[in-house]
Amino acid sequence: MAEIAVEATEVPAQLPHVRVAVLGAGKIGGILLQAFLKQNLFAPGQIHATVGHADRALALSTQWGVDVTTNNLEAVRQSDLILLGVKPFQVPDLVAEIRPGLTPAKTLISFAASVKTRAIEEAAGMEIGVIRAMPNTPSALGAGAAGLCKGRFVRAEQMELAVRIFETVGRAVVVDEKHMDAVTGLSASGPAYIYIIIEALAEAGVKVGLSRDVATQLAAQTTFGAAKMVLETGYHPALLKDAVTTPAGCTIDGILELEEGGLRVTLIKAVMRATERAKQLAAG
Numbered sequence: 481m482a483e484i485a486v487e488a489t490e491v492p493a494q495l496p497h498v499r500v501a502v503l504g505a506g507k508i509g510g511i512l513l514q515a516f517l518k519q520n521l522f523a524p525g526q527i528h529a530t531v532g533h534a535d536r537a538l539a540l541s542t543q544w545g546v547d548v549t550t551n552n553l554e555a556v557r558q559s560d561l562i563l564l565g566v567k568p569f570q571v572p573d574l575v576a577e578i579r580p581g582l583t584p585a586k587t588l589i590s591f592a593a594s595v596k597t598r599a600i601e602e603a604a605g606m607e608i609g610v611i612r613a614m615p616n617t618p619s620a621l622g623a624g625a626a627g628l629c630k631g632r633f634v635r636a637e638q639m640e641l642a643v644r645i646f647e648t649v650g651r652a653v654v655v656d657e658k659h660m661d662a663v664t665g666l667s668a669s670g671p672a673y674i675y676i677i678i679e680a681l682a683e684a685g686v687k688v689g690l691s692r693d694v695a696t697q698l699a700a701q702t703t704f705g706a707a708k709m710v711l712e713t714g715y716h717p718a719l720l721k722d723a724v725t726t727p728a729g730c731t732i733d734g735i736l737e738l739e740e741g742g743l744r745v746t747l748i749k750a751v752m753r754a755t756e757r758a759k760q761l762a763a764g
Contacts (some may be wrong), residue, residue, distance in 0.1 A: 485558045493523040493611045498641070501559035503552050505529040505540060508591055509565030511620045512649060513544065518598040528555040556581035561641065564590040564600075568761070575603035584608050589645070593664055594762035597631030597657060611642045615648060615649065615665045616671055624650030625670075627663030643663055651711075652735030661762060673750055678703055696736045 500522055502509045513529055516522045524534040527546040531537050534550055541548035549555065556562055566574050582588075587609045590600055597610040604610070604641045610631035618624045630639050639654065646652035653755055657665060657698040678699045685695025725731045738744070 491520060493526065494519075494521050495641075495644075496523065496526070498522065498526065498561055499554040499559045500527050501562045502527065502529040502565055503555060503562060503569075503578070504565030505531055505548065506565060506666050507617070508615055509563060511617075512563065512565075512615075512645070513546070515619070515622065515649045516645075517544065517546070517659055519650055521645070526723040528558055530555050552578050556586075559586070561587050561589065564588060564592060566592060568595050571600065571601055575600060579604060582606065582608060584633070587611065587634075587641070589613055589642055593668070594661070594758055595710060596762060597629070601633065607633045609638045611639065612657065612660060613642065613646060614660060614668050615646060617667050618671060619646075619649035622649055625667040626650065626652045627652050627667065629656075629657040629660050630654075661758035662751075662755050663675065663755075664758040665751045669751075669754040672677055673747060674703060742759075 500516070502513050505513055511531070513527060516527060517524065524544070524546045529540065529544075529546060529548045530550060530552050531540060532550065537550055538550045546714060547555075552574065562578070562582075564571060564574060571590065575588075582604050584607050588600060589611045590597075590605070591613045593614065595612070597612050600610045600612075601608065611628060611634055612631070613626055613628050615626040617622050619626070624646070626649075628639070628642055628646065643652045643654065653663075678696070681699035681702070682692065682696040685698060686692050690698070706720070708716055709715070713720070721735075725735065
């Protein structure tokens with residue numbers, strides 16, 4: 481019996497009608513772009529990216545299989561959704577550069593820390609939808625946290641698209657813009673605080689006799705597991721803490737040391753200090 485030839489078909493992208501430009505495909509921009517491809521949110525032909533140097537553009541274009549150039553304006557002209565991945569001080573010049581390619585129908589998403597939506601709207605010179613995002617570095621592994629807020633001219637469908645984009649690399653929450661500095665102080669800076677905690681727990685493991693490799697694995701996995709319990713059970717952290725703390729057991733003695741050492745207050749102050757610094761940067 482003759483074999484029947486079956487033509488291979490590509491799985492269509494989840495958002496086949498949206499063209500995307502990632503201006504500044506560096507750390508976060510590159511992370512998002514690769515997540516788009518991995519999650520099949522957009523097809524390679526829908527994505528345009530830019531970097532600062534031609535040799536880098538060629539290398540990334542070959543690596544990712546998408547159009548990568550140094551021409552920001554041309555990328556914008558070919559796109560409906562534009563992600564601004566440059567440093568905060570570069571945003572005004574970038575928006576001025578791409579302004580001829582912008583229309584009120586397009587959407588701008590900026591993840592430049594402390595740059596307000598109104599400043600981008602004014603630089604664009606039109607009533608264009610501007611969304612401000614603050615993702616964090618664990619987005620590289622699909623475990624990120626992002627806070628999003630909308631500008632004055634954002635439509636509901638634009639905000640829904642932005643949330644969907646950042647959910648490809650983790651979790652996304654929508655907040656008022658006045659809370660974006662707090663997002664920066666908590667989740668954007670937060671991984672650094674957690675790394676210190678993991679490092680300290682690992683050092684403690686070494687102190688009580690474990691090898692450094694074993695202690696680090698246990699500390700990191702314990703932190704991961706505790707976070708997963710909070711997210712997936714929906715229980716308050718205090719309730720989960722109490723479930724671990726048996727009467728007259730080991731854990732309560734450890735907790736007493738943490739409270740006496742001021743860990744709780746120190747972490748609160750760290751978030752407050754980082755939030756205040758974000759506000760200072762936003763104020764110029």
